[in-house]
Amino acid sequence: MKIRLKLTLWFTVLVALIVGMGALWGWLGFRASVYFQAEQELQDKQQEVQLFIDTVSQEFQNKGLLFDLRENAHNLEQIFANDQTSRYDNIFIQITDTQSHVISRSSNLGKLVLPIHPREDGKEYHSLVLQPEAEKSISILYASSPILVQGKERGSLQLGLSMVKSEGFLKQMLLFEAMGLFFSIALSMLLGQILAQRALAPMLQITEQVQQMAGQELFKPLDTSDLNPDEIGVLAETFNGLMRRIASVFEAQQHFLSDASHEFKTPLTAIRGHAQLLRKRGATHPEILAKSSETIIRESKRLSRLVNDLLLLARLEGHAERMEHVRIEILIEEIFEDLSPLHPQLELEISDPPLVILANPDSLRRIILNLLDNAFKATPDGKVLLSCKRLENQAELIVADTGLGIAAEHLPHLFERFYRVDSDRNRSSGGSGIGLALVYEIVKLHQGHISVQSQPGQGSVFQLHFPLV
Structure with missing residues (x-):
């Protein structure tokens, strides 16, 4: 009906x-x-x-x-x-x-x-x-x-x-009232048709526009200039907002697929090229055998890390992680003890303990290690600081370095997937291009906030804030 x-x-x-x-x-x-x-x-x-x-x-x-x-x-x-x-x-x-x-x-x-x-x-x-x-x-x-x-x-x-x-x-009075009721019903049906047609006219207009969109531009917004600011007008604006969001997600997905295919293509091309070289000359040239084998192993590891990072990113977007009370100062002390023998430039500062937050300890450790790994790569000579302190009702975690720094035009895109400040340097160092995207998603999952300040030649400062328990 x-x-x-x-x-x-x-x-x-x-x-x-x-x-x-x-x-x-x-x-x-x-x-x-x-x-x-x-x-x-x-x-x-x-x-x-x-x-x-x-x-x-x-x-x-x-x-x-x-x-x-x-x-x-x-x-x-x-x-x-x-x-x-x-x-x-x-x-x-x-x-x-x-x-x-x-x-x-x-x-x-x-x-x-x-x-x-x-x-x-x-x-x-x-x-x-x-x-x-x-x-x-x-x-x-x-x-x-x-x-x-x-x-x-x-x-x-x-x-x-x-x-x-x-x-x-x-x-007689009852008969006249019955006749009046009959005419009232007939008149109300006529008026109901007219009122329903006028009330549904904007819906018909929206339906026609949506049908035109199906055969033409998919994400074209509805024309709401002729609609009143009533429930139907609000519905049309909500639909436009939804279409803009879908278009944004679709565009991001297209970029993601394009970048992911490119990232997969690079190590696969290297593996295939060195495998062909080994088949032709590996048996008679030991130096080619050693070099190509090393390249295949390195690119395979890089490909494995890329796949694992993508799977983790997909899991973070679709599911909530198991949370527990974590003392963040104890966690960074453990990380400092593990890394300081290998990276003597690493320094540690802790203020206002205890700092208890609700977090997944494995994910929290992963983002700290990820930020420190980037800091070590960007700071061949200099210092890297890992610190935490209380900031009102939040715990502030800082990873700072005195390394190469990042230009201002790169900062807004820093947490996008597969975005690289220096593509050649990152690929040569084995980066997948989605490390900071993982950091951003994990911080967001913990109801936290991340920001970055950087100057080329002076280093970078990553600040993470988590609500205290």
Whole structure:
């Protein structure tokens, strides 16, 4: 089912529910008002009858006579016969004695008989009844109340109001409301179609642009100039941001594949060339055998390191490492003890111990060794400093050297994969070109930050910051 049709149906159902419930609530309220007014009419008539009886019985008593309900019943009927204020066409009267025998009834009752209910403690009873008249039935609202003469019950009065016209009006009102509901549903469906079409117009525009992108430029951004800054506009901008990110990742992947293929090609070419040389002249020339064998072994090791570095880099990007509490000053002391015999230019400085961080000790050792290895290669003569100290709520690790230094234009690209400041020097020294990229990924994985400062001929300073535990 299309979204436009769904929106139209939802809008139609919502309008139908609101209009239908409103109409039903209004009809029920009006019906309750009609019956409430009818009950008030009955109560007023009952009070009027009782007042008449009290007045007449008092007159009889003053004359020394006894008021007889049976003889004066016709006078009660005259009260209603002369009433011109009632809103109802038919008021039915029925008078019974204490034995529930009918002693008087209005002529308009015809064959109708008002029910006689037993009374409890003088309570009044109201109900809606259907009474047969020939083959018809009519709605009557009636009430039964005791007739009191000088405080004693002498009979009962049953009053009824015909509700035929009221019921007919209520039925017509219900019919008109049903017709209004039908037209409201039809109108809401038409309006729903128009509103859904206008609301989804930006989505259709975006869909057309995406379909055009599939056959033309893949990463072309959507044109959002005609879109309002609403949810759809935000969606389009989010889509553009996602496409820019995908384009950036795609471009980086293309560069990575190009650089990786080049890096693999160099040692493989050397291995293949020396292998062919060995096959032709290795058996008769011992010096060629020794030199080519050494080259093949060296390039094989370089190729192995490159593969291992790439696998590690892929693993770091896809998985979190196991972390534990590591005292960084103890770790660099161990590294210093291992390397200082081979590199006497290495110096160590430790301040504010203990410095505990959450890290993977193997990965942390790897990035320190990587930075130190680069520092040793760049500093044939000079000093290399390894230090750590507390900096507010962080541990600062520094690897500094007084070697060749790095030009300013290379610094922004220093942590990119396969980026080399000096390609010839790095290849001759066995570098893979992704060592600093590994350092950057490992530091980022540890919620840390790395920065570098360098001046050509004055050396470089790598600063690493990790949050303290």
